[in-house]
Amino acid sequence: MTTTDSAIIHSTFTIERTYPQPPERVFAAFAQPAHKRRWYAEGDHEIQEFEMEFRVGGAERFRYRFKEGHPIAGSEIANASIYHDIATDKHIVMDSKMSLNGKPIVVMLLTLEFRPSGAGADLILTHQGAYIDWPQGPQMLDHGWKALIDRLEKYLASQA
Amino acid sequence: MSDSSRDRLNNCDRLFHALGDPTRRAILDRLVTGPASVSRLAEPLGITITAVAQHLQILEEAGLARTEKLGRVRTCRIEPTGFHALEQWIRDHRIDWERKLDRLGEFLAEDDASG
Numbered sequence: 641m642t643t644t645d646s647a648i649i650h651s652t653f654t655i656e657r658t659y660p661q662p663p664e665r666v667f668a669a670f671a672q673p674a675h676k677r678r679w680y681a682e683g684d685h686e687i688q689e690f691e692m693e694f695r696v697g698g699a700e701r702f703r704y705r706f707k708e709g710h711p712i713a714g715s716e717i718a719n720a721s722i723y724h725d726i727a728t729d730k731h732i733v734m735d736s737k738m739s740l741n742g743k744p745i746v747v748m749l750l751t752l753e754f755r756p757s758g759a760g761a762d763l764i765l766t767h768q769g770a771y772i773d774w775p776q777g778p779q780m781l782d783h784g785w786k787a788l789i790d791r792l793e794k795y796l797a798s799q800a
Numbered sequence: 801m802s803d804s805s806r807d808r809l810n811n812c813d814r815l816f817h818a819l820g821d822p823t824r825r826a827i828l829d830r831l832v833t834g835p836a837s838v839s840r841l842a843e844p845l846g847i848t849i850t851a852v853a854q855h856l857q858i859l860e861e862a863g864l865a866r867t868e869k870l871g872r873v874r875t876c877r878i879e880p881t882g883f884h885a886l887e888q889w890i891r892d893h894r895i896d897w898e899r900k901l902d903r904l905g906e907f908l909a910e911d912d913a914s915g
Contacts, residue, residue: 653894655894655897655898655901657901657904657905659904659905659908660908660909661908661912665908665911666904666908669904669907669908675907675911678907679900679903679904679906679907680900680903680904763901763904765897765901767894767897
């Protein structure tokens, strides 16, 4: 971590899942807009827009609004993505910018890999994110808040 | 994203602000070794008790510290809530995707049944 005036935090994670369906079926759930809308876009929110053009250079736009009863009801999340590389039934590389009420909060690079696993498929998702505009975030990380959390845990354990 | 994750996003704004100041981090560094009075916190930092109290208020609002007055002495201790929120926030995107991939599995299974 370098000390800068920007307030960006980087975080990477990987999720691996095995599905009983073969890679081409799992891939199709990402490639076909009607399929992806069902498992990806639908949820406990009001969809304002879900459009995707599944080709290299193609865009995906997904906007939704939180419903009444939600702590920030009326707030809008907008995801703007571009497909950068597609290898049918093998992988998808895309980037995505997530905004909250028009203000970007996370920019992410998303890699999806599909591999045969017996009769089914392994899906490997790698998410690399730059979390934007958290005041003093890098300075805080510089100081090593993770070490602080470790010490806190020890402290709490000693209290128990 | 879930309701609780949006809440955490708002809370984290306060958290990052609270942790962004070197004096407040020094206070937390001291507090993880055990509770202390405001005056004992002020001494090694070379700042006034009033200044420490202001920093403590920000730490309290972020859920990182707690103070209580016992007689004439105000005692401060570390508060785990804020630290947990911070870890949660970083894990947020992962949880969001875990849920989506669960739904993908359900979708594929339904597709099997109907096709």
